[in-house]
Amino acid sequence: MSPEELRDLYQQVILDHSRKPRNQGEIPPPCLHAHGDNPSCGDEIDLWVRLDGQNRIEDVKFTGQGCAISQASASMMTVKVKGRSTTEAASMREDFRRVVMGDGKPQDEDALGELTLLEGVQKFPQRVKCAMLAWRALEQALEGK
Numbered sequence: 001m002s003p004e005e006l007r008d009l010y011q012q013v014i015l016d017h018s019r020k021p022r023n024q025g026e027i028p029p030p031c032l033h034a035h036g037d038n039p040s041c042g043d044e045i046d047l048w049v050r051l052d053g054q055n056r057i058e059d060v061k062f063t064g065q066g067c068a069i070s071q072a073s074a075s076m077m078t079v080k081v082k083g084r085s086t087t088e089a090a091s092m093r094e095d096f097r098r099v100v101m102g103d104g105k106p107q108d109e110d111a112l113g114e115l116t117l118l119e120g121v122q123k124f125p126q127r128v129k130c131a132m133l134a135w136r137a138l139e140q141a142l143e144g145k
């Protein structure tokens with residue numbers, strides 16, 4: 001793919017997820033919940049997670065407001081972590097952090113899939129917080145289990 005094609009794809013995927021977020025809404029209790037905000041940008045995320053008996057993420061939903069990057073990243077995250085174990089989700093979070101911070105290669109790029117399209121934010125330190133917001137909320141929610 002040429003850099004131009006990649007940039008177009010990046011914009012299409014981000015726009016699509018920010019306009020039509022997947023897994024929006026709340027999960028009724030019992031479930032895990034975390035709230036995250038990013039005051040420098042005004043982004044907010046509320047995340048709900050339900051685990052099955054084997055520590056797999058059976059369901060995950062979010063509500064939120066803020067910039068396109070924060071909401072698209074949250075939407076893309078919910079799609080990718082659903083059905084994964086909490087351990088897998090934690091290593092995906094670390095891999096995603098590497099991608100958006102330009103901090104070395106992810107260990108499992110395939111697991112991240114289209115999330116790697118967000119690597120463009122590494123040039124914009126303020127945007128890294130936007131992209132990581134939902135993942136920080138996921139970490140918080142899972143710590144509460």
Ligand code: ZN
Nearest residue numbers: 041043067130
């Ligand atoms: Zn933001």
